Amino acid sequence: MTRELTNYYIHLARSDLARYTTCMPAKNIVKLYVEGGYYHIYNRGIDKQTIFLDDDHYRVFLSSLKQLLLPPDKVKPLPHTFTVQGRTLHGITHKRKNYYGKIELLVxxxxxxxxxxxxxxxxxxxIDQFMQSLSIRYSLFFNKTHKRVGPVFQSLYKAINVTEEPYLLHLSRYIHRNPLKYTKDLKNAYSSYGEYLGLRKTEWIKPEIVLASFEPTKLPFLKHTNTYKSFVEYDNEELDQYIDSSLALEDDKLL
Structure with a gap:
């Protein structure tokens, strides 16, 4: 890509992402969630510790997302019979918490x-209820697996309100490029990138919401991009550094 084109991208990213960063609340903690709003949610392990140690850890987290987001009739109910010292006890049937129709996961x-x-x-x-359910589920698994007590995550979570469609595209690119720190195989990373490329279909992930705004003929910063894949995977260090710094999260780096 030419220097002129790179500068063009940076100019457009600057105008879009500057508005994104000005809407970031103090400490990136949103206290009032708007009905119909879009939010970038992120969190990390306490003391920057690893929270996904192997494939099983990733799968448990994804399974929790699935159970919380699928239609209720597609989620297995919690067991209500228990065996204690050889005796079968019958408890009260509890429905799993479910946020189908209340939360849509885009990326x-x-x-x-x-x-x-x-x-x-x-x-x-x-969002508050959803994130509490998700965090508690994973924390219980993590602590039981590793025979530990105490918080697993740095905090409840951080949230940034995303107010315009172009930010959704920039954010989806930023999020899907995160695994480049470890692998060049983005499509097989633990992310929704495969859904965006049409390699798999997952009922509880909604790529169509972001992809609906991917219109190269209407959005200037997509003028030289004709596929979502090329939009995400185009590699230019100067451009990526600018976008990453514009989307800088609290505490600078999560790593």
Whole structure:
């Protein structure tokens, strides 16, 4: 790509992402969630510790997302019979917490010590409840597996309100490129990139919301890009550094 074209991209990224960063609240903690709003949610392990130690850890987190986001009739109910000292006891049937219709997951990426989610909230205040359910589920698994107690995550989570469609595209690119720190095989990383490329279809991931705004003929910064894949995988260090710094999260680096 020519220097002129690179400068063109940076100019457009600057105008779009500057507005994104000015909407970031103090300490990136949103206290009021807007009905119908879009939010970039992220969190990391306490003391920057690794929270996904192997494939099983990633799968458990993804399984929790699946159970929380699938339609209720597609989620197995919690067991209500228990065996204690050889005796079968019958408890009260409990329904799993479910956020189908209340939360839509647009983009995700899981990294060894942190995660990113891009979420649409059709129902006000659903994010707080959803993130609490997700964090508790994974923390219980992690602590039981490693015979530990105490918090697994640095905090509840951080959230940034995304107010315009172009930011969704920039954020999806930023999130999907996170695994480049460890691998060049983005499509097989623990992220939603495969769904965006049409390599797999996952009912509880909604790539169509972001992809609907991918219109190279209408958005200037897509003028020289004709596929989502080329938009994400185009590699230019200067451009990437600018976008990454513009999307800088609290604490600078999650690693």
């Amino acid at each position: 995700y990426c899981l990294m060894p010590n942190h995660f990113h989610l891009l979420i649409h909230q059709p129902v006000q205040r659903a």
